[in-house]
Amino acid sequence: MMNYYSTNDHNNKVNLRTAVMKGLAKDGGLFMPEFIPKLTKDFFQNLSVYSFNEIALEISSRFIEDEIGETDLQSIIERSFDFPSPVVWLNEYFGVLELFHGPTLAFKDFGARFMASVMGHFIAGDSKELNILVATSGDTGSAVANGFLGVEGIKVFVLYPSGQISNTQEKQITTIGKNIVALEIEGTFDDCQRLVKKAFVDSELKSIHLSSANSINIARLIPQTFYYFEAYKNIPKGDHEIIFSVPSGNLGNLTAGLIAKLMGLPINKFIAATNSNDVFTQYIRSGKLNTRKSERTLSNAMDVGDPSNLVRIMELFENKIDLIRDVIFSESFNDTQTLQAITEINSNYNYVIDPHGAVAYLASKEYIKSRDHNKIKGVILETAHPAKFSDVYELIKGIEIEMPSRLKECLTKDKKSIKLSSDYKEFKDFLLQKDN
Numbered sequence: 001m002m003n004y005y006s007t008n009d010h011n012n013k014v015n016l017r018t019a020v021m022k023g024l025a026k027d028g029g030l031f032m033p034e035f036i037p038k039l040t041k042d043f044f045q046n047l048s049v050y051s052f053n054e055i056a057l058e059i060s061s062r063f064i065e066d067e068i069g070e071t072d073l074q075s076i077i078e079r080s081f082d083f084p085s086p087v088v089w090l091n092e093y094f095g096v097l098e099l100f101h102g103p104t105l106a107f108k109d110f111g112a113r114f115m116a117s118v119m120g121h122f123i124a125g126d127s128k129e130l131n132i133l134v135a136t137s138g139d140t141g142s143a144v145a146n147g148f149l150g151v152e153g154i155k156v157f158v159l160y161p162s163g164q165i166s167n168t169q170e171k172q173i174t175t176i177g178k179n180i181v182a183l184e185i186e187g188t189f190d191d192c193q194r195l196v197k198k199a200f201v202d203s204e205l206k207s208i209h210l211s212s213a214n215s216i217n218i219a220r221l222i223p224q225t226f227y228y229f230e231a232y233k234n235i236p237k238g239d240h241e242i243i244f245s246v247p248s249g250n251l252g253n254l255t256a257g258l259i260a261k262l263m264g265l266p267i268n269k270f271i272a273a274t275n276s277n278d279v280f281t282q283y284i285r286s287g288k289l290n291t292r293k294s295e296r297t298l299s300n301a302m303d304v305g306d307p308s309n310l311v312r313i314m315e316l317f318e319n320k321i322d323l324i325r326d327v328i329f330s331e332s333f334n335d336t337q338t339l340q341a342i343t344e345i346n347s348n349y350n351y352v353i354d355p356h357g358a359v360a361y362l363a364s365k366e367y368i369k370s371r372d373h374n375k376i377k378g379v380i381l382e383t384a385h386p387a388k389f390s391d392v393y394e395l396i397k398g399i400e401i402e403m404p405s406r407l408k409e410c411l412t413k414d415k416k417s418i419k420l421s422s423d424y425k426e427f428k429d430f431l432l433q434k435d436n
């Protein structure tokens, strides 16, 4: 059986079920698999003929082993991934991996839907209601909420920073209803994350059966490895340097890519793209971690001042900064550069990229400056549909974006949220109220 240990204590090990249902270890650490399974030569030889779901089954069964039977796992996968993840090639060298074809138009649908299904599987038959807490800087909230929508025995509280996410994102969170409660926090995303983290280690909240659904949950990380394999299928064979550029915030997406590499996927370099919230870029440069308050940017799902998955990356590379630098290049870009990149991609390639993908594009361009272009095959992760950021495109002339119908629909509904300050006591009292 695969065990999961806490990043705060390697001797604190639990099974997958506990890791998924707790989210965070008792000691405040994040769960990590005790080893990274290696895929067989055979698997890689046949990769090009495997479907996304076949890849998902092969990989997830290595992490889940006998804790979920194969038939159940197969139906979890089928339920979770009923949308495509195509690579659109901009030119000979660069392709865009579109991860926004899920129900909430962002890559977080991959993790959120898989996690919701796995949790639903684990709690089937329990008598106590499960309360999920999720802090969001934009897209997590709607993805998680959507994944759990209508799941029996589960209530979801989505915490988001008031006035700091786009109107569209707010509507997506506050118009769902049913078992989803939107909590509008007067503070930053980091405040939201702090409230959630504190609640988990608060023994006085034991009675209300809390669980997490942030990118820290291991059941969200595992499915994010799948699309790296799927994208790799699309890369022409040859003697190339293969790079994946990842728009990064809490570093869950990047961590999943690194795990895919450690499982054997031959990716040469990861480009960790950050916006002005460049804590990770500075860490790669200096080897020192200086967390700080996040600031608001156009690519707001990356507005993170204390990236939660960094400890996992440190674990994967035994805390050795040189090993981390061998596989990760990082660069940061501001909003002005982001807007220019959107325009550049549109006029050069006739492709509309979202602000997060634009930052990833810029970082990959920076990386190849000092390289032989002809040897590169690069994949840019496009993490959200541009229509989610219609306010950004109002700043740019001449780019039309089409609004997908499911987005149009939720924009017409009324917002429903509960306002709270960023004070922990107030949050805790709210949680302890019955029938909230």
Ligand SMILES: *Cc1c(COP(=O)(O)O)cnc(C)c1O
Binding pocket: 106, 107, 108, 138, 139, 140, 215, 247, 248, 249, 250, 251, 252, 253, 254, 301, 302, 356, 383, 384
């Ligand atoms: C969450 C998010 C990111 C950042 O991903 P992390 O895994 O937190 O690094 C990037 N782009 C979009 C659109 C997101 O929603």
